[in-house]
Amino acid sequence: MRNAKTCSSIEAGVKPNMLKLVGTDGKRFFSWDLEPGTFMIGRKPECDFCIPDNTVSRKHARIEVGPEGDRYVLTDLGSHNGTMVNGQRIAEPVEITRGDLIMFGQTEFRIASSDEPVSTGTGPTKTELSDEDPMNSVFMSIDDALSPLPTKVMDRPDLLPTLFDMAKMLVLPEPQQEMLNRSLSMISKVLPSERLAILFVSEDQNDVYTAATHLTGKTDPGAFTLSRTIVKEIITNKNAILIRDPKQDPRFAQQKSIIMSEMKSAIAVPLFDEGRVLGILYADTNSLMDQYDDDCMRVLATFGNIIAARILNNSLLLERQEKQIIDAELMRASSIQKNLLVTDPPDLPGYDLCPFQEQSRSVGGDLYDMKKLPDGRVLFLVADVCGKGMGAALLMSNILASFRILYESDNFDLVDAVKKVSQQMLNYSSSGDFATLFIATAEPDSGIIRFVNAGHNPPVLVRSNGSIEHLEPSGTMIGVFDFCTWKEDSVELAKDDLLFVFSDGVTEAKRDDEDYGDERLELLLVENRTKDAEHVVDCLMKDIDAYVGDAPRSDDITILAVKRTEG
Secondary structure: OOOOOOOOOOOOOOOOOOEEEEEEOOOOEEEEEEOOEEEEEEOOOOOOEEOOOOOOOOOOEEEEEOOOOOOEEEEEOOOOOOEEEOOEEOOOOEEOOOOOEEEEOOEEEEEEEOOOOOOOOOOOEEEEEEOOOOOOEEEEEHHHHOOOOOHHHHOOOOHHHHHHHHHHOOOOOOOHHHHHHHHHHHHHHHOOOOEEEEEEEOOOOOOEEEEEEEEOOOOOOOOOEEEHHHHHHHHHHOEEEEEEOHHHOHHHOOOOOOOOOOOOEEEEEEEEEOOEEEEEEEEEEOOOOOOOOHHHHHHHHHHHHHHHHHHHHHHHHHHHHHHHHHHHHHHHHHHHHHHHOOOOOOOOOOEEEEEEEEOOOOOOOEEEEEEEOOOOOEEEEEEEEOOOHHHHHHHHHHHHHHHHHHHOOOOOOHHHHHHHHHHHHHHHOOOOOOEEEEEEEEOOOOOEEEEEEEEOOOOEEEOOOOOEEEOOOOEOOEOOOOOOOEOOEEEEOOOOOEEEEEOOOOOOOEEOOEEOOHHHHHHHHHHOOOOOHHHHHHHHHHHHHHHHOOOOOOOOEEEEEEEEOOO
16 A cells, blocks of 8 residues: 555646545544555554544454446445534445535545645635734734624624524534535625635644635635634634725735735634634625725634534534443443453352442443362462553453463462462553452361462451451562462351451542441441351441542542351
């Protein structure tokens, strides 16, 4: 495939019967010639036509051009947000032709003739900035420009119908580029002009781009040139500007673009929302009869206010659609994560096991596991990964998978397993990724619990007589250093003893910045030690809910209660 060049003007030597793909992602303008061959479209820089927008897939679509340039076929490559042609999402290859409107994700394109001027009604092209300052001009604050229109202005026959038509755009689901072009066409009915233009302001507020133009003369004006002083005044101070007959200023006499020798008057007003300038609405005229005044500036500012609201609505719609996609992905990830966890405890005669997990977000970094090993021992594990959200969930899945691979090995060894998983994290995770964990095996007949506590908060062992012991850490957390060591400890569970393993989301559940705390947890465990494991967990969660109230959960809660019922 060939590398395609982005351009904002007509390149020499292009065959007039060929087509090109022109469009915008709302920030940049693209124009690509469609010569014979195959062109990959996507977000990857290696694509022939690279569109660096989040709604475009890495390999989004493909355009195939016939040897004679007589056939153009567009194919969607299974993109996440789809490819639309003239408002219809495509599933099969379709032929495209001049005038077709295409959307890759939320970016807007159309098929144009190669000899068509790209500055008319397409998308953002760079607007040149001049260091010349206007002399014969008037600045007006946008608040003054948006003051009620005088009666003589409101009596214009086309004004109210046009305002009503533009107001309807606030709820129409049309692509933004079509909206901009239609807006300028409607404004031209009310405000006499040679040229109307909408300019977008770059993210850094230093550049402006021509997003759409309307030319009554049907001629290509080339790139717009604006005074830096004008742009700064509009962007920084949110002022509108009325330029009265710039021909009288010798510094503008030679300008060929926005300040043309034939131009008699011009207006520029900011498109803004909540204090931020989104763009500029511009108009000029070369008629002495239609020279602009303050009333014309107010009319244009009123139209600009409607356009700005529609641009904002479009932005909010895109944000909502992106949020819906993210929410759907999170729901799917949450379902996958829940399916990774064991719901039914393994058979362990003489013991009562109860796992529980409640995540503070859709996905989280806590995990637990239970497994009956080939030699008859029952393994149980509780771990807490650093961080929250999707990153922690991915790390959690990696840790769980690593341990599960080791379960089937002969003579499963706790310390060896912890070392191997810790090394796996060091080799393939970021330097800030780590986890605390408590992993143990239970020998059913003897009641012996062998465990490794890798920096985890100490599980609570409640004896049948109400006394309490803590299973303290026997090594540091995993994934931190390659020279860490751990040791295996053991404890014996007698009949009616309760071992309570938990993540710090239990004791750090907050109300008014105060933690639920270890003391309250241990008191509840002692009071309910005669109950079965599930009852103990249920009582604890009800108590935490009552303590926290309506406050949002600050962390995931994971619990594994093990009670010996026979012995």
